[in-house]
Amino acid sequence: MFHWLEKNPFFFASAISIVISFAGLIEILPNFAKAGRPLVDMTPRTVLQLAGKNVYMKDNCMACHSQMIRPFKSETDRYGKYSLSGEYAYDRPFLWGSKRTGPDLHRIGNYRTTDWHEEHMKDPAKIVPGSIMPAYTHQFTNIADIETAYAEAVTVKNVFHTPYGPGIKSGKAAWEAYKPTVLAEAKKIAADMKDERVKSAMAEGKVPEVVALIAYLNSLK
Amino acid sequence: MGISEIQGYASFVMTIFLVIMLYGYIMYLYRSEKRGERDYEKYGNIALDDEITSTPVEDKAASQRHKEENK
């Protein structure tokens, strides 16, 4: 039997496939339903926060920041309550990260303010002396893509039944109707900010990346 | 029986099954060599003598001819 396998490339390849796929089948698939359940009373992120999450992904913050507080006293003392599986139920993709060059951000919304983030994104080393984080000044001039964030909300609502309200539906008209809601939320964030570039962009009805990012960071609690 | 129990049994059974197969394979390799049915070490020469003109360790064309003769 063994020798026969070694000489028949097709069956040989099938044998390899079986051996390498069974771990995945047993390990991953059956837990999907269980691990996918959100916590009670959890709401999905707003469109502005999603746009901020996309800025977080675009500038790849996860290269240096984790979002996973492990159940150790040293971590809960430093960052807050340890992370629960259900808290991530609406995160597509998960952004746990694998490296902490900077601190964990899973509950950053509990102890940092809009104002702090604004100053920190401009010049991290000024706020935290010795910081090796680069300044992200381009986030003050780049405009966040809130339309794509809206498209993302529509997609997860339609495909995965993420509980978004009736206002989120496909099509240009629906988006135009929904846009003021996003801008209003952004205005609330921008009201706590001092930067002139942010203020003038907001006056034109545009949301700078940094505003969306801060909305997202503030929602991490 | 919950899904996690099925999962536990399935992984246990599969692991045991594959371990048996692996040990069976070891036994097979050594036994077939001892009985002189097959010399696995000669396959090592495939890498050493690999000119396009050199004779294959096991000739595909020859074994196909052999099959047809037996028909």
Next chain:
Amino acid sequence: MQSNAALEYDYSLAKKFTFLTILFGFLGMLVGTIIAAQMAFPELNYLLGEYGTFSRLRPIHTNTVVFGFTVSGIFATWFYLGQRVLKVSIAESKFLMVLGNIQFWLYFVGALAATVSLLLGYSTSKEYAQYEWPFDIVVVLIWVLWGVSIMGLIGIRREKALYISVWYYLACFLGVAMLYLFNNMEIPTYFVSGGLGDPLHSVSMYAGTNDALVQWWYGHNAVAFGFTVPIVGMIYYFLPKESGQAIYSYKLSLLSFWGLMFVYLWAGSHHLLWSTVPDWMQTMGSAFSVVLILPSWGSAINMLLTMKGEWNQLTDNPLIKFMVLASTFYMLSTIEGPIQAVKSVNAIAHFTDWIPGHVHDGVLGWVVFMIMAAIFHMVPRMFKREIYSKKLMEAQFWLQTTAVVLYFTSMWIAGITQGMMWRAVDEYGNLMYSFIDTVTVLHPYYAIRALSGVLYLTGFIMFAYNIIKTMTSGRELTEEPQFRTPMA
């Protein structure tokens, strides 16, 4: 088939992919050196505005090394040794030649486009799978082409028995295909939302903990099937061929193969220890990681024993030196990995620089050394010229070995220092250090690492120079050397 006097192996595809290996190797290591320097000297983040920050460049470094350098190395060696161990020329089939050329151009253009997309910030944020959906489709196409090409070549082979290297390349093809497909399941938002927003944007099919599980099942096994399996396949061909010694135990190589296939996939969840994935899965991940030492060392020891009685070759053939060092680093990183996968060690090591340290002793010491050795072996045969300079090879060897040692020692110290400082408490049970203390303390180690990057990159440039000189002005050979590669 008629016996034809002019029948020869066709190296045109192997040559093309060899060029790409060198090109992407240089790019990947250059970006790697830059981002290593940025961690020691943050001012270097501002060289390219928005596009030059550490965070934007890191995926370019990882993806260029994995999908640029390593994958073209795999293709190059396959199109070389695949023909030889199957004793068939790829030129015997027009179809396979055309297919191979399509694969090459699609790969070259696709890789460049994907790199630009990462630079612009298009990223799915899943490590080593950051490419957005159109590029994923290109990757799948390339992979399918390669699969057809492997199976096609096997189909027209003269040598009936499949040599062990072919097993490994087949497993590489199958494993990566399966992993890549499942992990990159994503839905383009543009089409579902009725034409809103950016057409390149997509969302993952999986959410939260599930996404993490699939990602690290992929992430871990992409290392298995991209950085381990094909590289073992290479060394099983090139070391015996270069030294003239058959594999020490062919049976052991077969056993390690199945052992590796069986155990490797289970170990993926060790990336998620102490996280929110189910406990039993974390324990499985730890346990199988330790078991994984057996098949890994089985292969490595088999390689070292192949040199039994021929250790003098180590002193007078630098190519053997490259390969022996590669298998030594393979042993080192396959014992280091399981150590990090032990739950109590992982509590300290996870999230620290020890992890990049581990990755790099594997990649710099094992993957890159082996691929460079393979190219040193192939180029004189493909271009029928002697290696340009043995002295340069020797110098490169020592320079890069020093670099790897500097890299992993500095990162071990940095990682353990940081891990211990994060958890240090004073006599009242309060945390002793603020986070920034644990960053500033690492500066000297980051500086050493940046230096090691510069050394390694210099070594790679020496390698590229030596190879290009070999192609253009090495002394011409009248006939193909059987074992040892001639060098000036």
